[in-house]
Amino acid sequence: MSNERLSQIREAERASHLEIYSTAELYEKGSWLQKPIKTVLDLLPVFANYQALRALDLGSGVGRNSIAVALEYRHIDCKVECVDILEYSIERLRQNAVKYEVEKEIEGIVSPIENYVIAENTYDLVMAVSALEHIDSENAFKEKLKEICQGIRAGGVVCLVINSGVTEKDKETGEKLSPQFEVNLPTQELQTILQETFIGWKILKSTIRHQQYDIPRGERTVDLETDVVTFVAQKL
Numbered sequence: 001m002s003n004e005r006l007s008q009i010r011e012a013e014r015a016s017h018l019e020i021y022s023t024a025e026l027y028e029k030g031s032w033l034q035k036p037i038k039t040v041l042d043l044l045p046v047f048a049n050y051q052a053l054r055a056l057d058l059g060s061g062v063g064r065n066s067i068a069v070a071l072e073y074r075h076i077d078c079k080v081e082c083v084d085i086l087e088y089s090i091e092r093l094r095q096n097a098v099k100y101e102v103e104k105e106i107e108g109i110v111s112p113i114e115n116y117v118i119a120e121n122t123y124d125l126v127m128a129v130s131a132l133e134h135i136d137s138e139n140a141f142k143e144k145l146k147e148i149c150q151g152i153r154a155g156g157v158v159c160l161v162i163n164s165g166v167t168e169k170d171k172e173t174g175e176k177l178s179p180q181f182e183v184n185l186p187t188q189e190l191q192t193i194l195q196e197t198f199i200g201w202k203i204l205k206s207t208i209r210h211q212q213y214d215i216p217r218g219e220r221t222v223d224l225e226t227d228v229v230t231f232v233a234q235k236l
């Protein structure tokens, strides 16, 4: 992907996230920030007997999932590192951490995921929800998956939600458009990469959900179709 195209996608994403995060409060009814994703809530009991929990949320946004983890485990020694490219996301995340009284548990870091070095054998949980497809290249994406794999300690869990096979077209004219995702792998290829990277892990969830959205983009409405791949696995 050219630098020009990358900058154009990133600027569009930045604008749309600024819009979303400045108009909806975390856990506000009716917004997409209304609640943590069910997949994250469902895996929380895995850590029920832990005395200490180390988690990493890549592309955390304003803390929709990470604050839920911190709330569940603030009675033990719990730390959740939250990484986001957007300074405003991390600003809001920190405000939300204060609001929900988990400021000791939540750490906000402004960084692109691709530049954030994941320490080896450190985390019990690594989450990346609708985030890894925004890494700046396919190679960096594959390398980051390997890093996640090495960053999780025995018994730990990876929880990924990744859009793949995305198509976009102008809702009115049907004109095919270039999807605004840095990494847009064919769904089958993504599945193969995940299976190969996390070989030997216990698969707790692996689903593909085809979704269609109408999204505003400048003057036009775009018809976006995507396969939402959810992958949760535990290191044995």
Ligand SMILES: C[S@@+](CC[C@H](N)C(=O)[O-])C[C@H]1O[C@@H](n2cnc3c(N)ncnc32)[C@H](O)[C@@H]1O
Pocket: 013, 017, 058, 059, 060, 061, 062, 063, 064, 065, 083, 084, 085, 086, 089, 111, 112, 113, 114, 128, 129, 130, 131, 134, 135, 136
């Ligand atoms: C669709 S939102 C999801 C936020 C959060 N995971 C959630 O489920 O609420 C994607 C987030 O990833 C961030 N993001 C996009 N590209 C990124 C990158 N290369 N590195 C770090 N964060 C990125 C955006 O700023 C945004 O907050």
